Amino acid sequence: MATVAIAPVRLPRVSWQRIGPILLVLPLALYMLAFYLVPLASMLLRSLAEPSWTLDNYRRLAADSVFLEVFWTTLRTACVVTLGTILLGYPVALALSRLRRGAATMVLIVVLLPFWTSVLVRSYAWMVLLGRHGVINELLIGVGLIGAPLRLLNTSFAVHIAMIHILLPYMILPIASVLRQIDGALPRAAAGLGAPPWRVFLHVVLPLSLPGVAAGSLLVFVLSLGFYITPALVGGPRDLMLSMLIAQQVDLLNWPYAACLSAALLAVTLLLIAAFQRLPGMRDLLRTATR
């Protein structure tokens, strides 16, 4: 009798299960490569290679008083806006997490309403409100609180107030999401153990919501760093932000210097994100966000 050898079934070398997800993200990956990574690389290259291979552009940056002042204004504005959104946004997020479903949806819609209007329109709206003959000045004069119109528009104050308004949802949503995830038994346990409501908040709810505050702060801060339209429209001459300086340099066809400024902006942003990921609790937050 001859024995029959049965060859093992060969598995296909590529399994669709493994390659499927890759194919799904491939179009976006190619798009990002063509329209984001390639221009970014060419920009960075320009900052180094024009007029010839040199670090001169960066050396100039460090000594350029205009750049340093603009850089400082940008950081300061981002800080003020981040703080402002925390102060205004946290209570709203807290309310969102505690309201009944129906009421919470209403508040959420109000929070998201600004998203449905363009930044340009909202910035113009602030011009109408804050102008010399704007709604606020007219109202204050009408009531008799002031005699002459206040200078509200084209000030840092206007920039801060408009940017806080525009960026508020980016702070509220991450905080509310983290607050909602806090186990309801924890505040209860704290109260049962003798903590009055304000201490329950201070010792339990607030610390547990800090990852949300950090996530919201990162979003708002990074977005603030690159803000252009709003400070350009409602800010004064002294409120020059980095993005505006970059645009100016591009207008002057000073491409290498503009590229250099952009690289500086990018570096600050990346540093912030790296620092953010090292914060305790962030890893857990990212994990729950992708779950």
Added chain:
Amino acid sequence: MDGTITLAVGRPTAGHGASVVLSNIEKRFDSVGAVRGVTLDIRSGEFLTLLGPSGSGKTTTLLMIAGFETPTVGDIAIDGNSVVALPPHRRNIGMVFQNYALFPHMTVAENIGFPLKQRGVDRATRARLVAESLELVRLPGYQSRYPRQLSGGQQQRVALARAIVFRPRLLLMDEPLGALDKQLRESLQLEMRRLHAELGITFIYVTHDQAEALTMSDRVAVMNEGLIAQIGTPEDLYDRPCDRFVASFIGESNFMQGVVRGLEDGMVVADCGDATVRAIGGRIATVGETVTLATRPERLGFADTPQCATRQNRMAGTIAETVFAGEHCRYLCHCAGGVSIVLKEPSSATVRRRVVGESVELAWSIADTVVV
């Protein structure tokens, strides 16, 4: 030990528990009654369990005692003083939650020290009391761990330590062992009993696990549909369930329909099919009434065995099913009149196993039969 803690926390503990009186409390959520009139007198130092299926109102009752829910009607008094108007943080009650509710951002020491901090206990005393209470729950040296570094059983011990460190005179527990596996649960049950004896404070324990309730409690209040169905010692509830719900919720019961033929010396004599069954205890029945008689499977035996010789209730039947379960053997018998009876016989090499189809006579004592 009590003395030093009294000094530190500045409250009288004196090693005795609080008494709790619930006077006809009701709780309605959107007009649906979760608790529909509960009156309960919990003695100082007692281990009382609220036992019931989910939705029976046991947890709502507990939350009202803790102050997290306000009764719609009725009053709650602790040591004779009404607490209904007091917020939870001023009731000085220890509470253990089902999912432990440890603060994830605090260490074990900070968790246990939390109630002490709220009471203004200084750092050194706090450290000493935390160490003492960790000792009490058998987790010495775990101060600097975080909750996520502990197993479920360890977390539960920490939660327990946190609930007793400030020496409350009343400890509430909401299914604290529900998330643990069977073995751990059983060892922690014994630990709870030990703690109860050591601390001498009042425990109110909520569970849906009847075995847990019977093992640990001085008294058990069985709840059903927002009302207390029966309250009594574990023996009371097991041997003399007051109604069909209690009889089937606690342990296992055989139910037989019968017509009351007469009453003799406090015994109910009823006709169940062709058999005459006598019952003692249970509710009062009148002649001619149709009643349900209940008896426990392990209290039944086969009439041809010596230990059943004196048992007066008899019923003939046929073995329909046999299951060997190690420590006992379980038989399902079909009797006349369509009655199915389950019987549990302790297993032994000397006991003859019955086979399916065999004709048998079941026997059980009058004292093990109740009218429900």
